[in-house]
């Protein structure tokens with residue numbers, strides 16, 4: 399049968415379109431259906447650095463029926479295999495394997511997941527079979543997990559935490575490239591001894607310094623005061639700076655065998671607030687309180703009374719700030735009330751350090767020294 403020239407042209411165009419769209423289509427389909435919780439993916443080349451990807455959920459594993467939905471999607475919907483298979487280019491950079499630790503939105507990451515993740519990372523990094531770790535995570539509380547790991551991972555091998563602001567199913571999703579960059583950073587010999595790093599938007603941030611600053615923008619992670627460790631640009635990883643604070647192998651914190659962390663709550667300072675919030679925290683079992691104080695970690699007269707009552711009952715109270723940047727400095731009132739100051743840690747990171755500090759000691763002078771060292 400003879401085919402008309404016009405039909406042949408149409409057939410060629412549709413075949414070409416199908417071939418070009420195939421990777422996109424197959425990813426979208428699996429993206430909408432895949433929810434596996436445990437898996438292993440082994441790469442072919444063994445001479446490459448061996449990087450383990452530990453998945454915890456978040457938008458980077460988010461899925462929606464609509465490819466323009468960037469706010470109403472389900473975070474933590476896709477399994478680790480889908481994330482790895484979506485970025486086959488990673489396998490040219492590293493010998494990749496994956497493991498699912500959790501699959502939740504990061505507001506649901508709790509102390510139990512933190513301890514599980516940290517212990518697993520320490521176990522993996524102690525082995526010659528793993529050269530570096532990438533953790534996929536929701537961005538909302540990513541900095542808390544990263545700073546926790548920065549304080550408890552007992553290895554100089556690279557650990558990179560990565561997330562995304564757009565779900566995997568969105569047009570122009572940022573997760574695939576962020577993940578590719580994270581693997582490149584973790585595979586780079588210069589990443590050794592840099593502490594836990596965060597990779598988003600082509601920047602490499604130190605867990606100690608970087609914070610989420612915007613609700614939906616892809617450039618949300620900023621390290622305004624202390625700057626970034628480096629960048630990924632034009633297929634290369636560039637390191638420029640290094641954190642001056644103690645981290646990973648150089649901390650005194652060790653979560654091996656720890657099954658629970660002390661309750662530390664955060665109270666927010668605002669006009670006309672009530673000191674009853676301090677009493678409520680203490681009554682519900684808080685061993686520590688971090689205050690997101692106004693300005694330089696200032697407390698109202700009412701908060702100061704609440705904080706003094708908490709300190710009298712053996713609770714450690716640390717002043718941080720709600721301003722979003724800057725150092726909280728010592729004040730005369732600290733000596734009067736017994737409060738400590740958070741240095742440049744924001745409230746959510748001050749809470750992480752205070753929880754770990756309280757696993758070691760209740761001595762205020764020692765705890766204050768931790769806030770100056772870590």
Ligand code: SIN
Nearest residue numbers: 457503504536537538
């Ligand atoms: C989350 O933190 O799990 C949701 C938001 C995000 O990952 O960007």
